[in-house]
Amino acid sequence: MKAISYIFLCLMLLSVPSFAQTVESRVIEKGGAGQHSAIMLKDASLPTHTIFRPSNIDKFTGKKSLPLIVWGNGACFDSPWEHVNFLNEIASQGYMVIATGVIPKETGEQVKERSTSAKLRAAIDWAVAQNANKDSGYFKKIDTKNIAVAGMSCGGLQALEVADDPRIKTLVVANSGIFIDAVRGNAMPMMPQLVKDDLKKIHTPTLYLLGGPSDIAYKNGMDDVEKINHVPVFVGNLDVGHGGTYAQPFGGDFAKVATEWFNWQLKGDKKAKTFFTGNPPGISNMQGWSFAKKNMH
Template identity: 30%
Template sequence: MTVFTTVPRVRPKVALVAAVAMTTALTAAGATAAAAPSAAGCRVDYSIGSQWQGGFGAAVTVTNLGSAVTGWQVAWTFAGDERITQLWNGSAAQSGAQVSVTNASWNGAIATGGTASFGFNATSGAASAVPSAFTLNGVACTGSVTEPPPTGDSLVGNNFPVTREAAYGDNRYTVFRPANPQAVGVRMPVLVFGNGACAHTNNSEVTRALTFIASKGVVVVDTGSADGSPNGVPSGSPIPSLLTGAITWAEREQNRSGAPLSQRLDLTKVAAAGHSCGGIEGLIAAQDSRVDAVVSLDSGLFADGSFGYSRAELAKLHTPALFMAGGPSDIAYDNTRANYDLVTVPAVLAMHPQAGHVGFITGNQMTDGMTAVVQFLDMVLNGNQAARSYVLDPSGLASKYPWTVSKKNF
């Protein structure tokens, strides 16, 4: 991939304009403070001003039609062999014909009705054409402003303040939940989560990611004590019963008088998940009849039965499954793909080549990765049709560069 980072430069407007309306995806920046969902929409004017033998110059203007944005990324696919050689007022990344341009440090904020512009020069073996489609912040063009999804049963539009606390009466677990369960308005689904390295005491590595999920109206019960204190559970090897035990803990809290979560849980909507070694815990725990969905992050059962579980266990899954991998640099890349190939349940394989093994949990891909997880849970647990489109349709996650998405049995 070629990446260009440039200094500010202003170019005049030029001819051959293609105006394209598109929507933006606005992602909440913080999971600990409430933020209202935002309407999104924009128009892109792509102009080819001059062409010469072997190259051309172009200018792009983005007009924000929705709520104010604080950062933008425009992406498209060239029709031919065009290669950007110089770009101003932003930074460009190009892999083959796929291009994404991200705002500079000084022009990321665009008010409603405001604009941002960038331009570039490129090489081309033939006369360049205006690209036929664009995305803005990963969402395909729709031609209109998109209103935010509703809160309530739909997870994707929520952004509740989050409380992280020790599980009542059981030092093996930490709970991430909306701070005011009554404000959610509906009973909340439950996600039980296993940590990377099968860490059963310290869950600090996943705190940001699980806070994000909880902010959407999900109660997350994670292995490990809230303060990292010893809890009598050894780390380093999968203990799937910890996750099924977390479901049992949630069942007790549902009926414990005076508990913050009393009668606030929807125990018909339970998911198991985990990262790396914790993903093995999730895949085995998901065989429990109380589980309705499973998410495997940078994980998978080994061909040689390492950690005591063979790939034959995959045949026991009974729920839809999401497998996510960070590309060839992810040490679980081959395992993730092999597990996806073997399962017979409805399954999705989503890969982000820049995420590596921990990008979804601690890296720059955390928001994108956890958004994909939330959308999958929203699709499976709530039957949300917008989430289904995001996960399964070519115009959804698959259109967000550089993701690749496969699906089967849906």
């Protein structure tokens, strides 16, 4: 089934233009709080996904090109309508963010169709191709050596499912974790059926963002962290429950912590590194947050 869905996705992408062409765009929260005013858009060459990026990308080239973040949505929904503030805010900090699924409707209807983790790999494939395509507006503007895969809830499981991709430099698992007791017959549609042994395929530094004990994914996520012993892992908890802070203005605290992680892992920002490795880490200055870390220096 996975092979069929991936082939279908590839055929779909082949049927649209191979070069970037914006066909729909919208400004979220006046472009975000970062120094690079962002837009959310649909591209004709990638209609199966939603892109968030700085509106002006002229200066993002060479060593200053945009690191890439691909995102899986909560409930494996095929649209990032729950996370637009969060994703737009990260993009405004100087990132190319590609979320699975169609661009959310301005009128607010919720898209309840589901996606598979194949779309995360497809987003990376598209970005790599556009970066190498001289006819694309993204030619040499995407930093394909600095790629993160991330996701929330069911989307976090999708991120874990593709964690073995060698192109990935870091992994972010938000409000999620592999079930301690395997879920089969009652699984959510498109939910990856992972087991704890799948954690062994993670090959990058990993951040878990959880909503504290009231988060339905808390026990699963904390158990993941306990079992990950072969890569650096950091877990931050804010007791806001499973919904996180994604819908808050500019994505709330989850956007702030995620941005610090990306700034460290994808941009080599030394100040951002101390947010997680300092003694005490910078996250300890944020009200309400608790944390734990392993294999980090």
